[in-house]
Amino acid sequence: MRIAIVGAGLIGRLLGWRLNEAGHRATLFERSERDKPDSAAHVAAAMLAPMSELPDSDAEVYGMGTASLPVWRQWLPELDVPHGFDGSIAVAHRADEPLLTTFERVLRARSDEPPRRLDRRALDELEPCLAPTFTSGLFLPGEGWIDNRALLEALADRCGEIRYGQAAPLDDDDAFWIRRRRSPLGAPAEFDAFIDCRGAGAAEPGLRRVRGEVVRLRAPEVNLGRPIRLMHPRYQLYVAPRTEDEYVVGATQIESDSEAPVTVRSALELLSAAFSLHTGFAEAEILGLDSGLRAAFDDNVPRIYWRDGILRINGLYRHGFLVAPAIVQAAMNEIDLEVRRCGSASMAS
Amino acid sequence: MSADPWNVYGESLESRLFLGTARYPSPKVMADAVEASGAEVLTVGLRRQSPGKLGGSSIWERITNLRRRILPNTAGCHTAREAVTLAEMSREIFDTDWIKLEVTGDDYNLQPDPYGLVDATKELIGRGFKVFPYTTDDLVVCSRLRDLGCEIIMPWGSPIGTGKGLLNRYALETLRNRLPDVSLVVDAGIGLPSHAAQALELGFDGVLLNTAVARADDPVAMAAAFARAVEAGRLAHRAGAMAESETAEPSTPVVGTPFWHDKSA
Numbered sequence: 001m002r003i004a005i006v007g008a009g010l011i012g013r014l015l016g017w018r019l020n021e022a023g024h025r026a027t028l029f030e031r032s033e034r035d036k037p038d039s040a041a042h043v044a045a046a047m048l049a050p051m052s053e054l055p056d057s058d059a060e061v062y063g064m065g066t067a068s069l070p071v072w073r074q075w076l077p078e079l080d081v082p083h084g085f086d087g088s089i090a091v092a093h094r095a096d097e098p099l100l101t102t103f104e105r106v107l108r109a110r111s112d113e114p115p116r117r118l119d120r121r122a123l124d125e126l127e128p129c130l131a132p133t134f135t136s137g138l139f140l141p142g143e144g145w146i147d148n149r150a151l152l153e154a155l156a157d158r159c160g161e162i163r164y165g166q167a168a169p170l171d172d173d174d175a176f177w178i179r180r181r182r183s184p185l186g187a188p189a190e191f192d193a194f195i196d197c198r199g200a201g202a203a204e205p206g207l208r209r210v211r212g213e214v215v216r217l218r219a220p221e222v223n224l225g226r227p228i229r230l231m232h233p234r235y236q237l238y239v240a241p242r243t244e245d246e247y248v249v250g251a252t253q254i255e256s257d258s259e260a261p262v263t264v265r266s267a268l269e270l271l272s273a274a275f276s277l278h279t280g281f282a283e284a285e286i287l288g289l290d291s292g293l294r295a296a297f298d299d300n301v302p303r304i305y306w307r308d309g310i311l312r313i314n315g316l317y318r319h320g321f322l323v324a325p326a327i328v329q330a331a332m333n334e335i336d337l338e339v340r341r342c343g344s345a346s347m348a349s
Numbered sequence: 350m351s352a353d354p355w356n357v358y359g360e361s362l363e364s365r366l367f368l369g370t371a372r373y374p375s376p377k378v379m380a381d382a383v384e385a386s387g388a389e390v391l392t393v394g395l396r397r398q399s400p401g402k403l404g405g406s407s408i409w410e411r412i413t414n415l416r417r418r419i420l421p422n423t424a425g426c427h428t429a430r431e432a433v434t435l436a437e438m439s440r441e442i443f444d445t446d447w448i449k450l451e452v453t454g455d456d457y458n459l460q461p462d463p464y465g466l467v468d469a470t471k472e473l474i475g476r477g478f479k480v481f482p483y484t485t486d487d488l489v490v491c492s493r494l495r496d497l498g499c500e501i502i503m504p505w506g507s508p509i510g511t512g513k514g515l516l517n518r519y520a521l522e523t524l525r526n527r528l529p530d531v532s533l534v535v536d537a538g539i540g541l542p543s544h545a546a547q548a549l550e551l552g553f554d555g556v557l558l559n560t561a562v563a564r565a566d567d568p569v570a571m572a573a574a575f576a577r578a579v580e581a582g583r584l585a586h587r588a589g590a591m592a593e594s595e596t597a598e599p600s601t602p603v604v605g606t607p608f609w610h611d612k613s614a
Contacts, residue, residue, distance in 0.1 A: 056374050106566060208376070208407035211398075233510050254397050258404035265397070298411070300375035 001339060002190065004029065007197035008162045009039030010320050011313055013152060014328045015195065016159030022332065026160035027191070031201060034164045037152070040199055043214055043292035045240040045248040046148035046321040047227045048072060049088055051115065051140045053319065055106045056236070058301050061319055064326035066112065069142060071325035076146065079154040082243045084225065085144035089118070089127060091137040092231035093276065099231035104138055115140050129223050129278055145227050145240045146321055193338060194310040195331065200293040204307075204314050209257045209293040212318065213266045214250035216287040221280030222247065230273055237273040246287065249274045253318070262289040294318050304330050311335070353583060355554055357390075357532060358447070358479040358500055360418070364389045365549065366579045367420065367534065368572070369559025376411050378568050383415050386572035390418045392449055392557065393439075396425030400438045409442060420481060422449035427462070429469035436473055448473060449481045449503070449536075449557075458508040459537075463490040467497070474498045483536050486520035488527060495531050502528070503536035503557060506548065510560045512540020515547055525552045542571075542578030549582025550590065 001024045005012045008030035016026035032038045050065030069085075076083045092100035107115045116122075116139040124131035126139065156162060196202055200209045224247070229238040240248045252266045267289055274281040297303055297315035302323060304313050311334055313327060354361045368388035373379035383391060393412055398405030413419065421439030426432040429452060436448045452469055454462025461484050470480050474497055482494050486504040494502050504524060507513035515521055516538065524533060535548040536557040545556045556579060565571035 058374070102564075109566065208411070211404070252397075254404075255408035256398035256404035257406060258399035258402055260399060260402070260404075263397075296375075298375065298380075299377040 001025070001192040001335070003027070003193045003195060003335070004191040005160075005195045005197055007031075007039075007199060007201060008156075008159070008164075009197060009199055010041035010044075010148075010152070010324055011199070011316070011327060011331075012195075012197035013155035013159040014324055015197065015313075015331055017155050018328055018332055019335065020158065020160050024335070028160060028162040029166045030162055030164050031166070031198075032164065034162075038292075039152075040212070040292045040294050041148055041152060041320055043212065043290040044148050044321060045214055045227075045238065045250040046146040046151070047088070047238065047240050048085075048144040048146065048322055049140070049227065049229075050322060051107055051111045051113070051143060052088060052090065052227075052229055052238075053322065054110050055103060057319065058299060059110070060301050061323060062111070064302070064323040065319065068323055068325035069144070071329070072144070072146070075325070076151075079151065079158075081151045081154050082147040083144060084241065085142065086226050087126075087139055087141045088143035088227040088229065089123070089130070089137050089139055090115075090229040090231065091123075091130060091134040091277075093134075096231045096233060099233065100136075100138065103231060107138075107140070113141060127224055127226060127228070129280070130228065133276075133278065143227065145242075147242050148321065193335060195335075196310050196312045196314070199314060199316070199320075200295040202295065202312070202314055204295075204312060206297055207295050207314060208255075208297075210296050210317065211252070211254040211256045211258055211291060211293055212250065213252040213254075213262045213270070213289070213291045214248050215262075215267065215270045215274070215289050217247045217249060217274065217281065217284040218245050218287055219247055219278075219281050219284035220245045221283055222278050224278075228277060230277055232273065235269065235273075237270070239274060239277060247274070247281075247284075251318070257293065259291065259293060262291050294320070302327055304334060306334075311338075353587065355532065362389050362418075363387075364576075364579075365555035365583055366545070366575060367392060367536075367555060367557035368562065369394075369557070370412050371559055372563040373568055376408065379563070380411070380415055382562055382568045382572040383417065384572075385569045385576065386562065387576045388417060390420050391415065392420045392422050392559070393443070394422050394424040395439055395442070396423070396435060400435070400442060403442070413443070418447070419443045419445055420447050420449050421445065422483075423451045423469075424459075425453070426451060427453050427456075427465075429465045429472065432465070432469045433472050433476075436469075436478060437476075440478070446478050447481065448478050449483060451483045459510070460508060461485055461505070463487065466490070467493055470494055470497050470499060481534075486517055486524060488520070488523055491524055491528060491531075495528055499531065501532040501534060501554075503534045505537040506535045506544060507538030509537040511538055512561055513538055514540055514544035515551075518547075518551070521548070521551055521553070542574045545575055546578040546582035546585070549579055550585045552586055555579070 006029045008028040019026045118137040120135045227240045249270045296317035300317045302316045366388045367390045369392045423432040423435045452462045452465035507516040532554040534555040539558040562572045
C-alpha cells in the first residue's frame with residue numbers, strides 16, 4: 001500500500017521504516033524544515049526505563065515498555081545507533097532518602113523484577129564516579145538509553161521520502177486529507193492509507209500538551225555509563241548518557257502549552273541537579289537548552305484508533321521512546337487488517 | 350448529628366477538605382481523586398505554566414470542568430510583587446477573587462516569608478481579593494493577617510510535602526484559642542488521614558492537602574480515606590472530647606471487685 005504518514009517524529013519515522021520493510025511504500029509529511037527539527041523526540045532524554053517510570057505511569061505503559069525493550073535490542077544494532085542496556089541507577093541525597101524508600105516500595109509492589117539495593121561498594125563497582133557523593137542506591141536491571149538524535153537521523157534514510165515543510169494545517173485538517181484521498185475529476189488518489197503521527201501538533205479531542213525541558217552537556221570529567229535518576233521532593237530528575245562525554249539532563253514536567261525557550265528557573269534546577277550528582281559537571285560545556293511539548297490524553301496512556309478513516313497514534317506523553325516498538329507493532333497490525341479488509345479495492349485503483 | 354456547613358468569605362461549604370491538583374499520575378487520576386475526596390475547593394498553581402501566554406489552558410480547563418470552586422495559588426513566588434502580579438493573572442484566568450497567597454522565604458522548605466506575606470496581603474485586599482494566606486504557625490503573623498482583613502488563615506502543620514503532620518500542636522492550639530473568629534485551615538505537612546483528623550479535633554475548620562493524596566500509591570483510595578478522616582475529626586470536635594487524665598480510670602465500676610483482685614488494697 002501507498003501510505004501517507006503525517007508527522008516525521010519518532011513514531012512517524014519508525015513506522016515508515018517498518019512499513020517499508022514490510023513491502024509498503026511510506027511517504028512522510030513534516031511541518032518543520034529539515035534543519036529545524038521540532039519534534040518531542042529531538043529533545044527527549046530517550047531513556048528506556050519502564051521500572052523507573054512506574055510510580056508515575058499506568059500498568060499499561062509498563063507492559064508496553066517491558067515488551068518494547070527486547071525489540072529495541074534487536075533494532076538498535078541493525079540501525080547502528082548508540083545505545084546502552086546496562087540498567088539504570090536511582091540515588092538520593094541524604095535529606096531525600098525517604099523518597100528513595102518510597103520509590104523502592106512502589107517498584108517492589110508493581111514491577112516484575114525487583115530493584116536491587118546497592119551499598120557503597122556495589123555502587124562503586126557499577127558507577128565509581130557516584131560513590132564519593134552517594135553511599136547507597138537502587139539498581140534497576142535491564143533499563144537503558146538511546147541516542148535519540150542519532151536514531152532520528154538513521155531512520156531518515158530508511159523511513160521513505162520525507163516531505164519537509166509540509167503539514168496539514170490544524171484548522172484545515174479535513175481539507176488536507178480529502179485533497180489527497182479523492183483527487184478532483186476522479187484522478188487516481190495518491191495514497192491508500194493515512195496515518196496521523198503528529199503528536200503535540202495534532203488537534204485530537206482530549207489531547208493536551210505537557211512541556212518538558214532538558215539541558216545537553218559535554219562533561220569530560222564525568223564518567224557515567226548508565227542513566228541516573230536523582231530523587232527530589234518536587235521533580236523527576238535524571239541524567240542520561242550519550243557518546244563522547246555527552247549527557248542529557250532532564251526533565252521538567254510542566255502542564256503548559258508554552259513553546260517558549262527554557263526558563264532560568266528550569267535551567268537552574270536541572271544544572272544544580274547535575275552538579276549535585278557529580279561536581280565534574282561544573283566544568284561541563286552547555287551544548288543546548290531545549291524545550292518541547294509532549295502530547296498526552298487524560299490518563300497519560302497512548303492511544304491508537306481510527307477516526308474519519310485515518311489511523312491516529314497519539315498521547316505517548318513522556319514515554320515515547322519507552323513504548324515506541326509496542327506502538328509501532330500495534331499500528332502495523334491495524335494496517336495489516338486494513339489491507340485485508342479493503343485490499344482488493346485499493347489495489348484495483 | 351445535623352449537617353455542618355461552614356462559611357468561607359460568605360460562601361457556604363459542606364466539605365472541610367481543600368485538595369491540591371498537582372503531582373497526580375494523570376489528570377484522570379486527579380479527577381477521580383477529587384471525586385472520592387468530596388472536596389468542594391481545589392487549589393491550582395499557575396506560576397510555571399506561562400500564565401501570561403495562557404500556557405496551561407488545557408489543564409486549567411480540565412480542572413474547571415470538575416465544577417468545584419477554584420482557589421488559585423501563588424506557589425513559586427518569592428516576593429510580594431511577584432505574588433500580586435500572579436494573583437491578578439489568576440483572577441483573570443479563573444474569574445475568581447479568591448487567592449491562596451504563598452510567598453516563599455526559603456526555597457528548600459518552601460517556608461513562607463512572613464514579611465512578604467503581610468505586604469502582599471495588604472496590597473491584595475486593597476485590590477478587592479479574598480486572601481487565603483499560607484503562613485507559619487506564628488501567632489503574631491496570624492494576628493496581623495486577621496487585622497488586615499483575612500477571614501481565613503492557613504498555617505502549616507509542617508513544611509510542604511514532608512508529610513510530618515502537626516509538628517507544633519501547642520502553636521496550633523494557641524492559634525485556635527486566640528483567633529476564635531477566624532476560619533483556620535491547616536495547610537501543608539499533612540501526610541496521613543490521622544493528621545487531618547487531629548487538625549479537625551483541635552477545632553480547625555479544615556485542612557488543605559495535595560502530596561499526601563497525589564503521591565500515594567493509590568491516590569483515589571487515599572482521597573477517600575482523607576474524606577472520612579476529616580469527617581471523623583470534625584464530628585469528634587463537635588462531640589466534645591473527654592478530658593485527658595494522668596492515671597487510669599476504670600470504665601467499669603470496681604465496687605463489686607473481690608478484694609484480692611484490688612491491687613491498690
